[in-house]
Amino acid sequence: MFERSIPEWLRHAPVPSIRGFAVLSALEAMIRGFLVSVYPLAMYRAFGDAALVSKLYFLIGLVSLVAGLLVPWLTRFLPRRWMYTAGVGMALAGCGLGVLGGQWVALALLLSTVAVATIFVCLNAYVLDYIARADLGRNETLRMFYSAVAWSVGPVTGVWLMGLWEPAPFLVSGLFALVLLVVFWVMRLGNGKLVVRARAPAPNPLAYLGRFFAQPRLIAGWLFAVLRSCGWWVYVVYLPIFAVESGLSDKIGGAALSLTNAFLFTTPLMLRWMQRHTVRATVRVGFFMAGLAFATAALASPLPWAAVLLLMSGSAFLILLDIAGGLPFLMAVKPSERTEMSAVYSSFRDVSGVVTPGAAWLVLLVAPLPGIFAVVGGGLFAMWALAGRLHPLLGVAT
Numbered sequence: 001m002f003e004r005s006i007p008e009w010l011r012h013a014p015v016p017s018i019r020g021f022a023v024l025s026a027l028e029a030m031i032r033g034f035l036v037s038v039y040p041l042a043m044y045r046a047f048g049d050a051a052l053v054s055k056l057y058f059l060i061g062l063v064s065l066v067a068g069l070l071v072p073w074l075t076r077f078l079p080r081r082w083m084y085t086a087g088v089g090m091a092l093a094g095c096g097l098g099v100l101g102g103q104w105v106a107l108a109l110l111l112s113t114v115a116v117a118t119i120f121v122c123l124n125a126y127v128l129d130y131i132a133r134a135d136l137g138r139n140e141t142l143r144m145f146y147s148a149v150a151w152s153v154g155p156v157t158g159v160w161l162m163g164l165w166e167p168a169p170f171l172v173s174g175l176f177a178l179v180l181l182v183v184f185w186v187m188r189l190g191n192g193k194l195v196v197r198a199r200a201p202a203p204n205p206l207a208y209l210g211r212f213f214a215q216p217r218l219i220a221g222w223l224f225a226v227l228r229s230c231g232w233w234v235y236v237v238y239l240p241i242f243a244v245e246s247g248l249s250d251k252i253g254g255a256a257l258s259l260t261n262a263f264l265f266t267t268p269l270m271l272r273w274m275q276r277h278t279v280r281a282t283v284r285v286g287f288f289m290a291g292l293a294f295a296t297a298a299l300a301s302p303l304p305w306a307a308v309l310l311l312m313s314g315s316a317f318l319i320l321l322d323i324a325g326g327l328p329f330l331m332a333v334k335p336s337e338r339t340e341m342s343a344v345y346s347s348f349r350d351v352s353g354v355v356t357p358g359a360a361w362l363v364l365l366v367a368p369l370p371g372i373f374a375v376v377g378g379g380l381f382a383m384w385a386l387a388g389r390l391h392p393l394l395g396v397a398t
Helices: 018-033 038-047 050-074 080-100 104-130 133-146 148-164 168-187 205-213 216-245 252-276 279-299 304-324 335-366 370-387
Strands: none
Touching: 018 104, 018 133, 018 148, 018 168, 038 050, 038 104, 038 148, 038 216, 038 252, 050 104, 050 216, 050 335, 080 104, 080 168, 104 335, 133 148, 133 252, 133 304, 148 168, 148 252, 205 216, 205 335, 216 252, 216 279, 216 304, 216 335, 216 370, 252 279, 252 304, 279 304, 279 370, 304 370, 335 370
16 A cells, blocks of 8 residues: 555656656766866966976876776775766765865866776666666767757856856756756666676776777777777867967857857757768768868968967867767677776776876977977877778668
């Protein structure tokens, strides 16, 4: 009798949907969106040197990379729902340190970066648990569409708030972190589906890295994600610094990122274009056009506005790669390796967070800042060549 009085949604948690995961992604994007253009400026103000900022980003990326790879191992002791909660908690702590300002911003950035890696690993594992392989493309598209407001409004608003009162964007980001935490627990995702392996011991990080390196399709898909992320790193971190050093406004970086991210509203159209072609064709177009734009921006750097516009055009193709670039990896993951390979895949953020500032640090020893644009352009061209080896019918419904 008592059981009948309990609402159905309390007795049986609803199966997570594509729309539910899109909501989680949108809230997480709000946390990062308000700070993505604030951190480079805050770091540059606190330390006053682009090379030193690159070095700090490099060291933070190393720590975040190790942390992200350890998440699956840590979930042996801490259930996934609590690991996700810990990630959101680190984001909140980072916002708190950001409010303090000054050189505390470096530690704030470290916590925020580790938080992103933790949340991303857990969310990807949930997605692979509950979303069918054939629906992964639709999931990525809806996720980006829902995040469009955060990425189109957040960067310029964050820089504007910073101009009014430096702690303001960190407080707004912290508020969205609290909302994300509430929504996550309301969705009752738990610890995901359990895939049983007969008599198999729990894996350690080195073991699943070995399985990753034994699968060339996974390596290629991961490299696509790394270089795509390197492009975003240069656009988000070094475009604002380039604008300031070129005598343009310090608000240029945030405004450019917000305008670029307005293209997220066109992701359903991009998905239709991809469905009429193939994953391989989409990935190759994205890498070639983005590489061309970044390389040309390096040549056009004596005309700062021309370089900014070229970088903005290249970032539109990075958005296309955000839709299609992860599919070669996700479509190759075995069901029994969801959590482990989610950790490997999510490491692309941290690897790019090591490679990009590390390469920039070296480039700035011998060349001016636009040299960074040329280097990342070359990397994007290399991925265009590698994408030519993908199966021509990858992603085509059969």
